[in-house]
Amino acid sequence: xxxxxxxxxxxxxxxxxxxxxxxxxxxxxxxxxxxxxxxxxxxxxxxxxxxxxxxxxxxxxxxxxxxxxxxxxxxxxxxxxxxxxxxxxxxxxxxxxxxxxxxxxxxxxxxxxxxxxxxxxxxxxxxxxxxxxxxxxxxxxxxxxxxxxxxxxxxxxxxxxxxxxxxxxxxxxxxxxxxxxxxxxx
Numbered sequence: 679x680x681x682x683x684x685x686x687x688x689x690x691x692x693x694x695x696x697x698x699x700x701x702x703x704x705x706x707x708x709x710x711x712x713x714x715x716x717x718x719x720x721x722x723x724x725x726x727x728x729x730x731x732x733x734x735x736x737x738x739x740x741x742x743x744x745x746x747x748x749x750x751x752x753x754x755x756x757x758x759x760x761x762x763x764x765x766x767x768x769x770x771x772x773x774x775x776x777x778x779x780x781x782x783x784x785x786x787x788x789x790x791x792x793x794x795x796x797x798x799x800x801x802x803x804x805x806x807x808x809x810x811x812x813x814x815x816x817x818x819x820x821x822x823x824x825x826x827x828x829x830x831x832x833x834x835x836x837x838x839x840x841x842x843x844x845x846x847x848x849x850x851x852x853x854x855x856x857x858x859x860x861x862x863x864x
Contacts, residue, residue, distance in 0.1 A: 742777065823861045830854060 682688040686709065688701045802808050830852060837848040849856065 820861060827858075827860050830858070 682701075683690050683699075687706060688699050691698045691700075834845070834848050834852060834854075837843045837851065838845055843851070849858070
């Protein structure tokens, strides 16, 4: 019963202490008809978007064809018109080369940029401003290490004096060794 109710094929009504179930024969057909109409509306709404996307795709593709293909098409058009004033070589030199050459040049420039960025990163290691920042960061970290070392020594002192533990036992409990000390300065 619950599956049919969930699908909307059977209605349920609780009246008093009883549950009543019923279904209309045309309900399933009407639901299918409404779904079909909604789908048709959606299709009609999407048609202009698809046409717009296709036009946008064609615009994007324009200018990305290889120059050789364009040259062959233009040669064909020129021979049809009987006008052959400009050669394919003239066109490719005036257009600045083929798309493949331009893509290769772009790739080459990208590699060159990456190499220069790596070189810049290597040179940053010797930059006085970067070194000063590193020294400040080192000072902060050292201060934090000293603070935590103080805390550990205070815990050890508390365990030995207030709790009456042996020093070795307190050090074992804190997880430190006998040569535990403050970090060395530069």
